[in-house]
Amino acid sequence: MKALPVKARAFLVAIYGLAILAIGGVSTLPLPQRIDQKWEFALFLILSVLAGKKKIHLMRHKGHEDVGSMSLGFAITYASMLRFGPLGGTVVGAISSFAGCIHPKRQPPHQLCFNVS
Numbered sequence: 001m002k003a004l005p006v007k008a009r010a011f012l013v014a015i016y017g018l019a020i021l022a023i024g025g026v027s028t029l030p031l032p033q034r035i036d037q038k039w040e041f042a043l044f045l046i047l048s049v050l051a052g053k054k055k056i057h058l059m060r061h062k063g064h065e066d067v068g069s070m071s072l073g074f075a076i077t078y079a080s081m082l083r084f085g086p087l088g089g090t091v092v093g094a095i096s097s098f099a100g101c102i103h104p105k106r107q108p109p110h111q112l113c114f115n116v117s
Contacts, residue, residue, distance in 0.1 A: 001110040012110055019117030026086040041084060044092050048076045052096035053103045071100045 001009060052073035059068045073096030081089030094116050101112040 001108075004110070012114055015114055015117050023090060026090050029086050041080075041088060044076060044080045044083070044088075045095055048073050048080070048092045048096035049099040051076045052099035055100070071096065073097070073100060 001012070004012070052071050054072040055069040056072065057069050073093070077089055077093040077096055080092035084092070097116045098112070101107045101115050106112075107115070
């Protein structure tokens with residue numbers, strides 16, 4: 001991260017701070033009333049790890065400037081937000097993003113933290 005310009009480092013630190021504030025904010029929200037089965041949340045976490053590694057290429061161009069992709073973990077994250085509320089969706093989304101950042105190619109630590117944030 002030291003090789004990045006000062007403005008880029010400041011931007012990354014701001015994003016990390018906003019992620020911490022977001023986690024703090026959603027942790028104060030009440031959980032849905034019917035979360036009595038822990039295995040269901042564990043299943044969503046496992047599915048998010050498996051789906052987070054799978055990428056869908058949105059553009060078929062060869063150039064790097066036109067490359068776009070999306071993770072299948074988005075669907076699992078969205079479903080977990082509906083089932084477990086904002087806190088559950090945030091946790092599942094972070095785990096899915098983390099899994100996508102370490103497989104198939106591990107990203108640099110500052111990029112991994114940015115994506116998970």
